[in-house]
Amino acid sequence: MFKKYVIDMAVNEINESENIPFSITYELEKKGRVFSEIKFIVHKKENTEQTGEKQKNFYRWKNLIVKKYKEQPLCNNLTELKYLKWTLFFIDKNGFLGKDVEGNRTILEKEEAFKLWEFLFENPKKIEIVPLTQLDILRKDFRGKKIEQISTTALGSRMVTILELKEFKEEDERFFIEIEQEDGNRFWTQKSFGFDEILGMGFLDEK
Structure with missing residues (x-):
């Protein structure tokens, strides 16, 4: 027969x-009215001394980073945290962590900022500005751009179709473009284009 107070004393x-x-x-x-079995569950104790020291190191490191990068860009290319490669992180004049997404600058919420600080503490080599490749630039600046396709029907009338650039893929330093037609149909171009060719396309003004 189990004596609960004896078990409690031993557990404590x-x-x-x-x-x-x-x-x-x-x-x-x-089983019925009687305790017939006892199940012990083992939990690993946290080393409070090590945890406390790691926490001190974290805040010491964070303060140094804030001081070094205040009012400067900090890093980009944090795709591991599901950010776009070109999302730029910075430290503002008050020492807060912010992000710049295509010119839209915001200060991170406390929880998001802490998660990012933790990641950078564990991965300090990620504190760098990685130059964007040509493919990155096309995806960043040209996805969603629209062009006109002008064709002539069998009866000789002029027909204008609006095409939207949806995606790019690179092959031998040239690029294929995924196009979306007005009816929603998508296809990849059979011809590849040079980077400068794409930049020189006659894009429609965004309204």
Whole structure:
């Protein structure tokens, strides 16, 4: 027969000991009105001393980074955190972490900023500005751009179709373009284009 207070005393002694690297909890299982089984669950104890030291190192490091990069760009290319490669992170004049997405600058919410600081603390080599490739630039600045396609029907009338650039893929330093027609149909161009050719296309003004 289980004596619960005896079990509680033993569990408390284990959990309060600094020399035992784990803590335990338990569950009592009944059969009818009687406790027939006891299930112990082992939990690894956190090393509070190590945790405290790591926390100190984190804030010491963060303060140094803020001081070094205040009012400057900090990094980009944080695709591991699901940001676009060209999302630029910066430290503002008050020491807050912000992001610049195609010219739209905002200060990060506390939770988002802390997650990003933690990632950079664990991956300090990510604190750098990675130059954008030509493919990056096309995806950043030219997706969604529209062009006119002018054709002549069998009866000789002029027909204008609006095409939208949806995606790019690179092959041998040239680029294929995924096009969307007005009816929603998409296709990839059979011809590849040079970077400068795409930049020189006659894009329609955005309204």
